[in-house]
Amino acid sequence: MNILLTFKVALRALSRNKLRSSLTMLGIIIGVGAVIANLAIGQGASAQIQSQIANLGNNMLYVMSGSMNTGGMRGGAGSSNTLIPEDADAIERECPSVKMVSPGVRANGQLVFGNQNWVASSQIQGTNEKFPDIRLWPVSTGEFFTEGDVRTAARVCVIGKTVADNLFAGTDPVGLTMRIRNLPFRVIGVLTTKGQNQYGQDQDDTVIVPYTTAQKKMLSITHINQIMVSAISPAATFTAEKQITELLRQRHKMGPNQENDFFVRNLTDVAEAADQSSKIFINLLASIASVSLLVGGIGIMNIMLVSVTERTREIGIRMAIGARSKAIRRQFLIESVTLSVVGGVIGIAVGVAASIIISKWLTWPTLISPVSIFASVIFSVLVGVGFGYYPARKAAGLDPIDALRYE
């Protein structure tokens, strides 16, 4: 008796008891659905963290000037004047793990255009021309300022989307002149939308000017507040951190027991820790879901065992009219595999639907990966074979006379 016919026999047997078949499948449906939905949640969270990492910039480190600590008065990081533009140049020149740097100067102040005014929450930032490459943040219209603009401390600025929306209300700001801290600046570009950072701050609410302009024309200072550093690779951020620390200690002539007058903050480090924890989260969710899949499998075995007992007479009839043991075993095996695979496929649909509902209603990010779908199908087949084998063998091993006599 060939496989196709056995399949037919098994399908007929299953369709003969639809309630039992669907209840058996329910276990697998819930199991697979739970696995798919949980993995979708976990992977969605992971993908969100990944995109936040990408948002942070190009393997970025920040060097901030140290806290002020003179005469008992202590300020926060960046409050001292220890960093100068030459430190930034030295880092770019002398640290092999560093690709690019930009000095950073921060300022506050009112922005005015026509009769509109605005105070940017993310401050006025002074950087050099490498800012778009370091932060991975290009302009959407217009262009970014050039090295020449930085050298000449030109009064040009690039504004974030939020500033553009609030100050220019619909008109294209590129080419227009706005006032920053009462100084006229020509808007030469608008940055692409970046959204919130991981602390919920609107990164698009910002104005970027050449750091030299900020130093000389706004603040009249010679120091800088921070240095943005881009390492050559994510892994290189750690060596870059060491190299920068060493170099700056040397440049700032620090004694062996002296505390650093600067901080190096490795953003990739933080992000990777977050990514790690999201992976643990995925594994936890997946293992909880797997338990329900296992329970579903045991459910199949349970029903198949009951089914073998209940259908002892049917097995006897089949044997009497000439079914070999193998045909009986195959029939029951195919029945359980069919149940688990059909249950698995429905479970995938349920899982996908559940993930969509979760992302819509709870606004959690979910991501359904083809791998988890593929793995669920494979797992369903294995559950069918694994938990169906024992009942099938039991059925095939029945004695036809006893089976026929079974009441």
Place this chain on the structure above:
Amino acid sequence: METQVITEPNIAIDPLVSPALITLDHVHKIYQMGDVEIHALRAVSLHIDRGEFVAIMGASGSGKSTTMNILGCLDKPTRGHYFLDGQDVSTLSRDELADIRNRKIGFVFQGFNLLSRTSALENVELPMLYLGIKTAERLERATEALGIVGLSERIHNMPNQLSGGQQQRVAIARSLVNDPSIILADEPTGNLDSRTSVEVMDVFQRLNEERGITIALVTHEPDIAQYARRVIVFKDGRIKNDYMVKQPRSAREELESLPPIEDDEEDDE
């Protein structure tokens, strides 16, 4: 009851010379029940020729069911040989016996033993499924077999939509669909009322007379045995009596003499 007693010569039979369809040669069957040995059959030797209609009788425990199981290749003799169609089947494996049952033996049981929630047609198709016959031929042969037992109108009915007599006729159609060497019927009228019993016996008699199909029927009802042409009586694991029925009852004539009943009434059972 006028009967002619034939004394069975208890001698070894050469199956190659013997034209018999079935030959039991000194068959013993011993069941081991814990420490107790139960000798169910003691040196039973028996021939059944092609085209015979044999009734096997005996009280319970006489060995008739054991004989039936051995004849049906559901069980193997402990000692002795069983030749079916010239082939010694007493030494075959489980799977080989399954194949023999499929091709050479048709079963009819007391409890009908149809698959529930399965149409008459699919029930009759079942033996052909295990023989690997193609769908079109299966359908044709099953329909034909159901026609032979007079159920052409009800091929799509489920067993629970059929009367006992009709169910038994489906079982008979199933038993003959693979064109077996012999149909073995185990108390086929045990669950039927007397009129339906006669109807079922009519089907057997027609199959035997018109198609020459060999039939062996186990019964404990002497009335039913009288429809057969030969009766073998078992007692204590031995053949006690083996005789030809001089004037077998004719189910057809009896049915004609019975008052007619609307066929539809059977559906109410």
